[in-house]
Amino acid sequence: MKVLFLLGWGFLIIAFGASAAEMATHATGGARGMFISFSTVISAMWPNVWSAIVGTIGTGLAKAIFALPGWLTFGLPGGLLVWFCRSNKDEISQEDHDSMFLFDELSKQAHEDGYDEDSKEEYFDDHKDIEGLDSQGATSSHSDKDFTVDLEKAANRDPGPSRRR
Numbered sequence: 001m002k003v004l005f006l007l008g009w010g011f012l013i014i015a016f017g018a019s020a021a022e023m024a025t026h027a028t029g030g031a032r033g034m035f036i037s038f039s040t041v042i043s044a045m046w047p048n049v050w051s052a053i054v055g056t057i058g059t060g061l062a063k064a065i066f067a068l069p070g071w072l073t074f075g076l077p078g079g080l081l082v083w084f085c086r087s088n089k090d091e092i093s094q095e096d097h098d099s100m101f102l103f104d105e106l107s108k109q110a111h112e113d114g115y116d117e118d119s120k121e122e123y124f125d126d127h128k129d130i131e132g133l134d135s136q137g138a139t140s141s142h143s144d145k146d147f148t149v150d151l152e153k154a155a156n157r158d159p160g161p162s163r164r165r
Contacts, residue, residue: 001085008081011074018070021045038070039063 021041025031031040039062043050054062066073 001087004081004085005087008078008083008085011078012082015071015073015075015078018074022069022071035069037063037067038073039066041070042066 018038018041022036025036025041025044028044031044039050042053050062053066057065
């Protein structure tokens with residue numbers, strides 16, 4: 001199973017490479033169309049490789065094998081091998097199972113204990129003095145007047161010796 005799993009990852013890597021080669025074939029003008037067969041991509045990008053493949057397995061078989069786009073030819077079997085041949089697909093430890101549902105259990109317990117039934121008034125009663133903190137100096141150190149600009153005054157000011165025309 002481990003060998004098939006790794007073979008699947010190899011197919012997926014080839015599928016990503018085939019997708020990149022298909023985009024390069026589009027860019028070089030080697031073929032037109034939305035989906036290009038992998039045989040067209042190989043013959044356009046690497047004619048020597050295509051000649052070697054045809055010489056080894058024959059033209060008809062090579063065109064039949066590589067009739068679909070490369071990303072589909074290698075991506076589909078690669079994805080299936082990776083999915084179905086993974087080693088730990090049904091093994092979940094008790095610790096992992098417990099941690100998955102920990103938040104749900106804590107929320108249920110908090111609801112039963114009445115923590116979600118607090119009204120806003122009860123919460124804000126504890127923090128009623130917060131408005132006093134926002135006066136000058138607590139959370140905002142400047143007043144709005146510190147940031148207002150008198151535009152007439154700024155337009156008539158002397159720009160200094162370096163900015164005179």
